[in-house]
Amino acid sequence: MDLFEYQGKCYFARFGVPVSTGGVAETVEEAVARAEEAGYPVVVKAQVQVGGRGKAGGIQIAADAAEVRRHAEAILGMDIRGHVVGRLLVEQATDIAAEYYASFTLDRSAKLDLGLLSSEGGVDIEEVAAHRPEAIARVHVDPVDGLSEEVCREWVERAGLGGDAAPGAVQLLRALYRCYTDGDADLVEVNPLVLTTDATLLALDAKVTLDDSAAFRHPEWAELESTQVLDVREQLARERGLQYVGLDGSIGIIANGAGLAMSTLDVVHQVGGTPANFLDVGGGAKAEVMASALEVINTDPKVRCIFINIFGGITKGEEVAKGVVEALGRVKLSSPIVVRLDGTNAEQGRAILAEHESERLVSQPTMLDAARKAVELALERG
Amino acid sequence: MSIFVDAGTRVVVQGLTGSQGRFYGLRNRAYGTQVVAGTNPRKAGTDVEGIPVFATVGDARQATGASASCIFVPAPAVPDAVLEAAGAGMELVVVITEGVPAHDQALFYNQLRRNHPGTRLLGPNCPGIITPGECNIGITAGEIAKGGGPVGIVSRSGTLTYQALYELKQKDIGVTTCVGIGGDPVPGTSFVDCLRAFEADPDTRAVMILGEIGGTAEEEAADFLAGAMTKPVVAYVAGVMAPAGRKMGHAGAIVSGTKGTAKAKMTALRDGGAEVALNPTEAGELMARVIADV
Numbered sequence: 001m002d003l004f005e006y007q008g009k010c011y012f013a014r015f016g017v018p019v020s021t022g023g024v025a026e027t028v029e030e031a032v033a034r035a036e037e038a039g040y041p042v043v044v045k046a047q048v049q050v051g052g053r054g055k056a057g058g059i060q061i062a063a064d065a066a067e068v069r070r071h072a073e074a075i076l077g078m079d080i081r082g083h084v085v086g087r088l089l090v091e092q093a094t095d096i097a098a099e100y101y102a103s104f105t106l107d108r109s110a111k112l113d114l115g116l117l118s119s120e121g122g123v124d125i126e127e128v129a130a131h132r133p134e135a136i137a138r139v140h141v142d143p144v145d146g147l148s149e150e151v152c153r154e155w156v157e158r159a160g161l162g163g164d165a166a167p168g169a170v171q172l173l174r175a176l177y178r179c180y181t182d183g184d185a186d187l188v189e190v191n192p193l194v195l196t197t198d199a200t201l202l203a204l205d206a207k208v209t210l211d212d213s214a215a216f217r218h219p220e221w222a223e224l225e226s227t228q229v230l231d232v233r234e235q236l237a238r239e240r241g242l243q244y245v246g247l248d249g250s251i252g253i254i255a256n257g258a259g260l261a262m263s264t265l266d267v268v269h270q271v272g273g274t275p276a277n278f279l280d281v282g283g284g285a286k287a288e289v290m291a292s293a294l295e296v297i298n299t300d301p302k303v304r305c306i307f308i309n310i311f312g313g314i315t316k317g318e319e320v321a322k323g324v325v326e327a328l329g330r331v332k333l334s335s336p337i338v339v340r341l342d343g344t345n346a347e348q349g350r351a352i353l354a355e356h357e358s359e360r361l362v363s364q365p366t367m368l369d370a371a372r373k374a375v376e377l378a379l380e381r382g
Numbered sequence: 383m384s385i386f387v388d389a390g391t392r393v394v395v396q397g398l399t400g401s402q403g404r405f406y407g408l409r410n411r412a413y414g415t416q417v418v419a420g421t422n423p424r425k426a427g428t429d430v431e432g433i434p435v436f437a438t439v440g441d442a443r444q445a446t447g448a449s450a451s452c453i454f455v456p457a458p459a460v461p462d463a464v465l466e467a468a469g470a471g472m473e474l475v476v477v478i479t480e481g482v483p484a485h486d487q488a489l490f491y492n493q494l495r496r497n498h499p500g501t502r503l504l505g506p507n508c509p510g511i512i513t514p515g516e517c518n519i520g521i522t523a524g525e526i527a528k529g530g531g532p533v534g535i536v537s538r539s540g541t542l543t544y545q546a547l548y549e550l551k552q553k554d555i556g557v558t559t560c561v562g563i564g565g566d567p568v569p570g571t572s573f574v575d576c577l578r579a580f581e582a583d584p585d586t587r588a589v590m591i592l593g594e595i596g597g598t599a600e601e602e603a604a605d606f607l608a609g610a611m612t613k614p615v616v617a618y619v620a621g622v623m624a625p626a627g628r629k630m631g632h633a634g635a636i637v638s639g640t641k642g643t644a645k646a647k648m649t650a651l652r653d654g655g656a657e658v659a660l661n662p663t664e665a666g667e668l669m670a671r672v673i674a675d676v
Contacts, residue, residue, distance in 0.1 A: 013598045039474065106488060106567055106568070108567055108568070108597045108598060108599070109597075109602065111491055111492065111495075111568050112488070112490065113488065114491070129623075142492050142496075143485065143488045143489045143492055144489065144492045144493055144496060147481060161656075169616060181485050184483055184484075186484060211483050211484050211485070213457065213482060213483045213484065214479045214483035214484075214485070216457065216458055217458070217483075227675055256538065256539070256541055257539055257540050257541030257542070258565060258594070259537075259538065259539020259540065259541055259542040259565065259592070259594050259620050260539065260541035260542055260545065260620075262594060262595065262620040262621040262623070262624045263539075263542055263545070263620040263621075263662060265621075265623040265624060265660060266620060266621070266622050266660070267624050267661050269622070269623045270660060270661060275436045275623060278624065282480075311541045311544045311545055311548070312544075342522040342526070342544070342548060343526060343541075343544050344547075366663070367545070367661075367662065367663065368661070368663055
């Protein structure tokens with residue numbers, strides 16, 4: 001789950017990473033109230049999960065209530081690269097002396113945590129990485145040891161952060177590392193991390209991606225989840241515990257396992273079709289899960305045919321078949337279904353499907369045959 | 383011959399008394415695997431259809447000589463289960479459970495790397511490992527695999543692994559060992575670990591790699607192929623049409639650079655000397671041709 005800036009900053013603050021005084025607003029009046037609390041001048045920032053909001057006019061400085069009102073009116077509802085602004089962060093403006101960059105993420109290759117720190121923040125850090133990689137100081141952290149003060153100090157020195165910034169930076173980066181580990185984040189990124197003219201350090205932006213697998217030990221995440229911007233079907237799928245990503249094609253895809261689901265998209269494309277979605281019903285999918293998956297895809301008006309591709313390991317064939325049959329009884333599906341079923345208890349599953357075979361429900365023996373049949377049916381139905 | 387497991391491997395199932403552990407533990411035994419014990423601290427002294435249940439992996443090892451463990455416990459209990467198995471001296475620990483937080487994975491991976499170098503971790507979130515006809519640990523449907531070699535399989539995706547076993551069986555091609563390394567951020571065993579073992583296994587004469595988008599594991603495998611692999615390799619990478627994944631901020635892009643896309647992985651594997659298929663069926667066909675030549 002990707003957090004909005006204001007949520008990321010609250011998360012930072014919980015772990016002792018310093019952020020500006022401010023708050024979130026959904027209306028112009030709320031924006032003025034937040035500004036009065038923070039003290040002028042303030043910055044009014046659009047809360048969208050997309051880059052380039054500054055260039056789009058989504059970040060403005062305001063010296064008084066009238067200016068806050070004017071900017072809030074302009075920014076709320078603004079469309080920034082397809083994202084409509086529904087919230088503002090209003091926070092105290094900062095006099096900046098220097099801008100840095102800091103992040104922690106997992107280095108999947110080294111299987112260690114990786115910290116990146118640069119004295120050249122506030123700019124396109126990917127450009128810096130590409131053209132002057134030496135400007136980014138890296139540190140690998142073994143999670144067994146954590147980030148010690150000594151290692152952190154050496155890292156800060158290597159990154160060339162100035163004398164004023166160094167002591168505060170060690171403390172801030174260690175807090176940021178705790179936010180990353182104890183906070184179960186896949187990514188924490190601060191760009192820019194700023195040194196103010198009165199020599200304090202602040203996280204002026206916050207990018208936080210939480211690890212959804214760790215939700216079981218973070219009941220407080222439920223509140224963050226409610227603000228996630230999802231399309232209707234993504235929302236529906238999430239409520240039902242399904243992995244769904246919408247695409248533009250005409251063939252609805254249901255498969256078990258991310259690998260097989262991706263492979264199914266590839267095969268449909270290879271035989272001349274266009275996938276309408278990625279939907280992984282995961283391991284242990286039972287009748288109810290399968291029915292839910294069909295209901296989600298059934299709400300997509302672009303879908304002309306549904307291709308169910310299940311290879312049973314955890315998911316047992318008869319469960320898949322029962323799910324399909326049950327869904328046919330429960331939902332009035334607008335598209336025909338092509339099923340390809342193999343693996344654990346596939347014979348029992350195919351026997352159940354055979355009893356219900358019709359022009360609305362076709363069973364095919366192989367993945368390629370099933371993909372071809374699905375494309376054929378989709379074309380017939382225009 | 384095979385890699386990592388064979389007919390002599392004795393297995394303890396952690397979570398045998400749970401529904402998943404019971405279902406697959408008994409299936410593995412019915413397949414012929416020596417499933418000699420289960421663990422559950424609250425049910426020690428009982429049994430699951432004749433398989434004795436012990437309080438700890440240490441007790442199970444002492445009583446039964448188990449040297450491999452298979453973990454089915456819920457995600458929050460996985461770190462303790464892994465450390466318990468490694469502490470009891472298990473040579474192989476297979477974690478089937480999905481949904482283990484990434485920081486937990488990184489922590490127990492590095493704890494094992496440092497304190498239990500003799501333990502091989504497989505998973506988490508993997509389908510397990512099968513040496514057909516000898517030993518099946520995990521959730522693979524054993525009947526879809528033909529044994530006897532000459533092909534070794536290593537895969538990041540569970541269901542694609544079954545697909546590959548199935549394609550080869552249709553062509554009457556046998557498998558020495560099929561390893562599902564899992565698609566999670568910190569897999570205990572990597573593609574390279576498996577390629578190295580297959581290269582050393584005299585009965586494996588060709589290897590199939592099944593990859594997917596994300597991470598850099600396929601690129602590392604490609605480097606190994608170019609430098610140290612003499613046996614032919616067929617590769618398939620899923621996800622050419624996959625929606626562009628959530629970009630992990632700038633940090634992710636800096637770490638992986640241009641790596642990570644299916645196309646980049648396919649190119650790297652081809653440059654490393656692998657034959658690259660465009661779908662699982664084609665991978666089976668390519669392998670049939672490769673086998674005819676070796």
